[in-house]
Amino acid sequence: MRRFFLDHTPALHEVFTLPPDESKHIGKVLRMQVGESLELVNGKGLVFTAKITDNHFKHCKVGITEKKQFPKDDFHIHIAIAPTKNVDRLSHFIEKSTELGIHEVSLIICENSERKVINTEKLEKVIIGAMKQSKRLYKPILHSPISFDEFIEKHPIGLIAHCYEPEKDSIHKVLTPQNCPILIGPEGDFSQEEVTKATSCNYKSISLGKTRLRTETAALYACAIAKMKFE
Amino acid sequence: MRRFFLDHTPALHEVFTLPPDESKHIGKVLRMQVGESLELVNGKGLVFTAKITDNHFKHCKVGITEKKQFPKDDFHIHIAIAPTKNVDRLSHFIEKSTELGIHEVSLIICENSERKVINTEKLEKVIIGAMKQSKRLYKPILHSPISFDEFIEKHPIGLIAHCYEPEKDSIHKVLTPQNCPILIGPEGDFSQEEVTKATSCNYKSISLGKTRLRTETAALYACAIAKMKFE
Numbered sequence: 108m109r110r111f112f113l114d115h116t117p118a119l120h121e122v123f124t125l126p127p128d129e130s131k132h133i134g135k136v137l138r139m140q141v142g143e144s145l146e147l148v149n150g151k152g153l154v155f156t157a158k159i160t161d162n163h164f165k166h167c168k169v170g171i172t173e174k175k176q177f178p179k180d181d182f183h184i185h186i187a188i189a190p191t192k193n194v195d196r197l198s199h200f201i202e203k204s205t206e207l208g209i210h211e212v213s214l215i216i217c218e219n220s221e222r223k224v225i226n227t228e229k230l231e232k233v234i235i236g237a238m239k240q241s242k243r244l245y246k247p248i249l250h251s252p253i254s255f256d257e258f259i260e261k262h263p264i265g266l267i268a269h270c271y272e273p274e275k276d277s278i279h280k281v282l283t284p285q286n287c288p289i290l291i292g293p294e295g296d297f298s299q300e301e302v303t304k305a306t307s308c309n310y311k312s313i314s315l316g317k318t319r320l321r322t323e324t325a326a327l328y329a330c331a332i333a334k335m336k337f338e
Numbered sequence: 339m340r341r342f343f344l345d346h347t348p349a350l351h352e353v354f355t356l357p358p359d360e361s362k363h364i365g366k367v368l369r370m371q372v373g374e375s376l377e378l379v380n381g382k383g384l385v386f387t388a389k390i391t392d393n394h395f396k397h398c399k400v401g402i403t404e405k406k407q408f409p410k411d412d413f414h415i416h417i418a419i420a421p422t423k424n425v426d427r428l429s430h431f432i433e434k435s436t437e438l439g440i441h442e443v444s445l446i447i448c449e450n451s452e453r454k455v456i457n458t459e460k461l462e463k464v465i466i467g468a469m470k471q472s473k474r475l476y477k478p479i480l481h482s483p484i485s486f487d488e489f490i491e492k493h494p495i496g497l498i499a500h501c502y503e504p505e506k507d508s509i510h511k512v513l514t515p516q517n518c519p520i521l522i523g524p525e526g527d528f529s530q531e532e533v534t535k536a537t538s539c540n541y542k543s544i545s546l547g548k549t550r551l552r553t554e555t556a557a558l559y560a561c562a563i564a565k566m567k568f569e
Binding site: 199203206207208240241242243277278279316317318319320321324327328331332334335338 | 430434437438439471472473474508509510547548549550551552555558559562563565566569
């Protein structure tokens, strides 16, 4: 059944109008008909079955016929990434990590960050597209950018990937299933000072292997390993 | 030191002209000067140190002052992927997997493939860019597209990721470090017939986890797990 995203949580049997984007998709792109069924997800584990009562391409109406709550994962993948200079690279990470099952993305502005401003609205759309694609029921949380220092203060325990000291643990050996944000630095890496700040809190330095990875590739790799380890 | 790619293997002390692309980069983009040193890699584990003897932006000349051979990895990551309808998605996989350390990419045309023709020349350029970025010394092999049947005949042992039977081994449990191509299907998955063909040879069905992944995400995930397991 076709699946659509909903930004509110309707009651059983409620009849309501879908947002313009989804209306257009149903009425114009897919040309779905009155009486056809579809699925709606709210990004919080609820899946609704609904019937189209009006297929107007600007204000499509549906009535909820069924609802079912699905449980959360028992692990939490949280990556804090410095936005890449080229936004497409960050956007690509957001898409892929949503498919892979990430739960939380923080954007951190670091000393070497070349990009300090980012339009999270566009990234939210990427997340919703990838959620539909991958049939995920929980929407990953995307935070607005904050400074590296602020992040460390808010999350005093975690892992930080960087290229400084040669002896570091491999990510898959030290990753824990809860409360363990993985910090991925900007194109020019974290500054030595930032690494010292993090490790003098409760951050462990980690290695992502032998090859030098771009910011978004490093973040994707970390996400893949977490998926493999805990899913 | 700046690193450039070479498609032949010069002798020690040889003086020769670099290809136009690299000449332009050295003479025009970076404005490097006569006497400056640079590194050249041949994609087969050789690293040359060279001095610029002529910095002309169309036919830059260098003389080799040192050469050193680095060993190969003791594992081999080979992914056979059905080219995605949108070429950018395949190109992205090629870039990311090169950074992650892939050794061989085969392109397979399957029953449900929407794209049957592909320009591998452009993908070769993506590989070289990613090699420089990630400081890899061995260039991954990229094969021209062949049919699924031809591939299976050439490689009678491997793993195949698909969405059919519910009980499959997780990729990280069955992946071996050698001679183990991982088959990733097109947007509409492999056909049931293709899966049967593969498993009646020596292919094992594998799962890439709970969420439904796009072709290029599945391939990237497989590559990340192989890197983690063997590197």
